[in-house]
Amino acid sequence: MERLQKVIAHAGIASRRKAEQLISEGHVRVNGQVVKELGVKVGSNDKVEVDGIPIEREQPVYFLFYKPRGVLSAVSDDKGRKVVTDYFQQIEQRIYPVGRLDYETSGLLLLTNDGEFANLLMHPRNEIEKVYVAKVKGIPSKESLRSLQKGVRLEDGKTAPAKTKLLSMDKKKQTSIIELIIHEGKNRQVRRMFEAIGHNVLKLKRERYAALTLEGLSPGDGRELTAHEVKQLRTLANQGKK
Incomplete structure (x- = not known):
């Protein structure tokens, strides 16, 4: 038996918080009956519907x-x-x-x-570290890298402090390889952060997510x-x- 909101979240319908809202507002039926209580648990044989549409219950993968x-x-x-x-x-x-x-x-x-x-x-807010390696145009100064570490102003707000490391540079081609560690997930954030310090990204790879590689x-x-x-x-x- 699992909590109803968890079953809805696992089905990919909504987050658990949104699923709780759907339940409270009367959008969810269990075996044909509207359920508005958040503590209800359901089993594998129970029929769950959201706005009249049966949800397909899958094993999480x-x-x-x-x-x-x-x-x-x-x-x-x-x-x-x-x-x-x-x-x-x-x-x-x-x-x-x-x-x-x-x-x-x-x-x-x-x-x-x-x-x-x-x-x-x-x-x-859960601050899961994501490690990126970027090849950028030019060779950022220590001051530019420090500005990334403090957070830079983007059009959708200031970024949280990041960690940076200059891995290598090619003075002849005027390119650098830089490791950047962040925990946010704004749209195209890493590219925009480097653009903000005047170094466009030529190539970008996410190498780690938390402890996963x-x-x-x-x-x-x-x-x-x-x-x-x-x-x-x-x-x-x-x-x-x-």
């Missing part, structure tokens, strides 16, 4: 994927471009990406059908997370909420 460049962090695209779920066609569950990497960015991306888990990880994977490869890894991510995110 969790995947780590090495997204190649030129692939959308989406489940479909009206322009026919390749999307991340094209690499998981053998999976029966309706999975979707946790957050996104932009079209030209490669690296570590999580996919799941667990809405509550996805929302928990994506909430900025791309070890043993090539672009286009994926694997299922272990139960221990899922538990670690939940614990880490819940610590951030405190």
Whole structure:
């Protein structure tokens, strides 16, 4: 038996908080009866409907994927471009990406059908570290890198303090390789942060998400997370909420 809001979140209908709101407002029926109490638990044989539409209850699944460049962090695209779920066609569950990497960015991306888990990880207050390696135009000064560490002003607000490390530079080609560690997830944030200090990103890869890495994977490869890894991510995110 599981709490009703958890079942709705696992089905990918809404986050658990939104599911609680749907229940309280009378949008949810269990076995034909409207349920407005948040403590209700349901079993595998109970029929759950949201606004009259039965939800398909799936076992939660969790995947780590090495997204190649030129692939959308989406489940479909009206322009026919390749999307991340094209690499998981053998999976029966309706999975979707946790957050996104932009079209030209490669690296570590999580996919799941667990809405509550996805929302928990994506909430900025939970401060899950994401490690990026960027090849940028030019060679940033120490002062420029310090401004990233303090936070830079973007059009949608100031970024939280970041960690930076100059990994290498090519004075002849005037390019640099820089590691950037952030815990936010604004749209195209890393690219915009470097643009804000005058260094456009030429190539970008997410190499780590919390303790997860791309070890043993090539672009286009994926694997299922272990139960221990899922538990670690939940614990880490819940610590951030405190």
